[in-house]
Amino acid sequence: MHPTTIDLLYGSSLSGKFQLAHRLFAEFGAQFLSLAALQDHLITLRRLQDDVHRCMAESGMPAVCRNCARSNATGGCCSHAMTDENDAVLLLFNLLAGAPVELQRNEGAECLFLGEEGCSLQFKPYFCLNYLCRRLRHLTSPALLGRLERASGLLLQEQYAVEQLLLPLLDGLPQNGCQRAGKNATVKDDFQESSGLSFFQTATTP
Ligand code: SF4
Numbered sequence: 039m040h041p042t043t044i045d046l047l048y049g050s051s052l053s054g055k056f057q058l059a060h061r062l063f064a065e066f067g068a069q070f071l072s073l074a075a076l077q078d079h080l081i082t083l084r085r086l087q088d089d090v091h092r093c094m095a096e097s098g099m100p101a102v103c104r105n106c107a108r109s110n111a112t113g114g115c116c117s118h119a120m121t122d123e124n125d126a127v128l129l130l131f132n133l134l135a136g137a138p139v140e141l142q143r144n145e146g147a148e149c150l151f152l153g154e155e156g157c158s159l160q161f162k163p164y165f166c167l168n169y170l171c172r173r174l175r176h177l178t179s180p181a182l183l184g185r186l187e188r189a190s191g192l193l194l195q196e197q198y199a200v201e202q203l204l205l206p207l208l209d210g211l212p213q214n215g216c217q218r219a220g221k222n223a224t225v226k227d228d229f230q231e232s233s234g235l236s237f238f239q240t241a242t243t244p
């Protein structure tokens with residue numbers, strides 16, 4: 039039995055999800071980016087991400103995490119197993135937002151997206167964005183922690199909204215974004231006519 043589109047987007051090997059995201063972007067990125075709704079979301083995503091980064095910078099978290107990852111053989115909390123938290127939809131909207139999606143290493147200990155300067159992804163999985171270890175919590179004032187948690191929550195909500203916009207286009211389900219914007223339906227139809235499930239079935243790696 040062939041895997042479903044959802045299986046492939048979320049349940050493939052990392053290499054399968056990585057290649058799928060890149061192929062989807064190469065073949066359909068321009069069509070997705072022509073959607074006004076997606077453009078609006080990308081603007082909001084960048085603004086919310088700036089808010090998160092500002093809070094993190096104020097607390098000094100990036101330097102602490104960088105040092106932690108460098109001094110820890112397993113990459114701090116960015117361990118190899120965490121790589122798989124990234125699904126093809128999240129990687130795709132990193133690409134749609136103009137962010138590079140490149141594997142940084144493959145040494146078996148750290149997350150494959152962990153670069154020399156920390157996480158190389160612009161938009162990260164739920165766990166990565168939501169996790170603050172005890173050291174970071176001690177380092178941060180309650181007021182700043184509150185601001186950071188609110189900002190992260192809003193960013194995660196927006197990431198979820200983008201996922202909900204893209205999924206019907208990818209999966210061919212007539213819901214959410216497809217019903218909201220006539221233009222979306224065109225993209226979905228093009229997508230299905232020119233590729234459909236066969237696109238996904240050839241996009242996986244053994
Ligand atoms: S969140 Fe904590 S454990 Fe993870 S890299 Fe940062 S300092 Fe280290």
Ligand code: SF4
Nearest residue numbers: 116120149152157166
């Ligand atoms: S995706 Fe980024 S934040 Fe998450 S584990 Fe990997 S390097 Fe760390």
